[in-house]
Amino acid sequence: MASLRLRKRLLSALAGLLAMMQVGCGTKATHGPDGASRASLLSLVRNANEPAPDPGVQSAIPARYGEVTRVEGFPDQPPFNTVARQGHLETYPCSQCHDKPLAGMLALRKKDQPNSHWQIVQKHAPEHAMSCQTCHGAGDQDKLVTLTGQAVSMDAPFQVCAQCHSTQVNDWAGGAHGKRLGGWAPPRVVENCTGCHNPHAPAFESRWPAVLGKGSQNYPGR
């Protein structure tokens, strides 16, 4: 008799628990972070495949960047613009001094005076992998060269960089690497490789942060 009552109680408790779980599931489905809106952001983005309408505003890059050149030919990538580098080079055109082939220039060296371009230290790759001529060639100094000796404009250094850093240059063309100038609105203008990286020492240097951290002795209120 007692055991029957116990079993009855146990059963009813179990039923109650089940009912509570049901209610629990119910609330989860209707309230809380609802699955409907999760699907909506991703599908919203995925389904937005029509070219965006003209946003009615135009990006403008600051005047200090000067001229831009058009970049085409990246697969699945609409043409975009990058900063033309020639206007930013201090002594361009190089042929102002380099009026003869490199061998002739080297003959002009004076033993007791520093070499021209003495200040440039190559911190890009080991010396056995890379020398000045890997990018500058031995011929026309107004142009860069590829590994196969083809001339490349100083405005398009990405063509030279891409020979080794193809992932980075692809990311750059797509928008995951590098820096967009102006705003998000068209036209798209991005910084050129050598606008951010010194090609002779491309790694970014360490420096102090732009704002004081709380760990600083000079942090206000410390």
Add this chain to the structure above:
Amino acid sequence: MRMSRKIDELVQIQPAPAPEGPARSGVEQLLNMQIDRRTAVAIAGTALAAGAGLLNAAFNPFGAPEAKEKAKLEWAEFFQGNFQLMSEDEKSDAVRRLERLYELESGKSIRVSADGPRERVLYGYAFNVSRCEGYMDCVRACIQENNQDRASNMAYIRIHEHQKGEINFEHATDDFYHEVPAAGHFYIGTQCYHCQNPPCTKVCPTQATWMEPDGIVVVDYNWCIGCRYCMAACPYDARRFNWTDPVVPEEELNPNQHYLGNRLRKKGVVEKCTFCIQRSRNGQSPACVEACPTGARIFGNLLDPDSEIRWVLQNKKVFRLKEDLGTEPKFWYFMD
């Protein structure tokens, strides 16, 4: 009909019995006046008008006309509606008031905009964890652009220094101050993610915060009562509270402002990143994106298939923080 009559009867003030003894004072006369409902309403209305008049009159005899104008503007500002319910005229009145008030206070002019969202634009953001070096140029640009309180060192952006090998914010620090990048460390910036399913806006008792059609989560600082429910609801610690009156040196003030963005705040209100609404609705990128020297920050229109942000989402292994909460941040992280 029956109901209203009943209320009429209830409201009807019964004539007080005439007191005996000495003559009554003016106040007593007023208090004991025989009065019906209609007269009571009329008197209340007159009193309210007189109160408003008093406020102005207080400035009348001694104050300059500027002080009078300022009082009027502040009075009007106090009673303005929630931005979401304002008509275009009311919006432009509200921003003109802010411009004039600042001019009266400082003698300098600012430009406050109430520009609305652009069509078929949904802003999104991506952060390249591999590229961030911890320089914090973004933080400085953000503070300057958004007129944040200098006294309390308010900053919307935090840069967390992580030890290489794990992403664990509990083991990361955001108070470092040494040369960066530190060996063996990497950096992750956090800020408001402008969730598509924002928990912060749902808890606001005055509907002072909401998501705009272009996806930006904004605050109407005039309607914020400072309860900070939104701060408790945000899983990302993205909101900041003004414990004191914000201090922005006049020479550092950014005069290009938006009603829902970087206009000057008051004590006791919550504020947050607005993707620099004053810039982004103008086609510009947020100040942090522009300031970043390494290009770790990417911003654009999620609904434009040719945008950089879309390229990142389609070609990189992206992740978001606390994705399991279903908040749907429009802010993705990725690595090279």
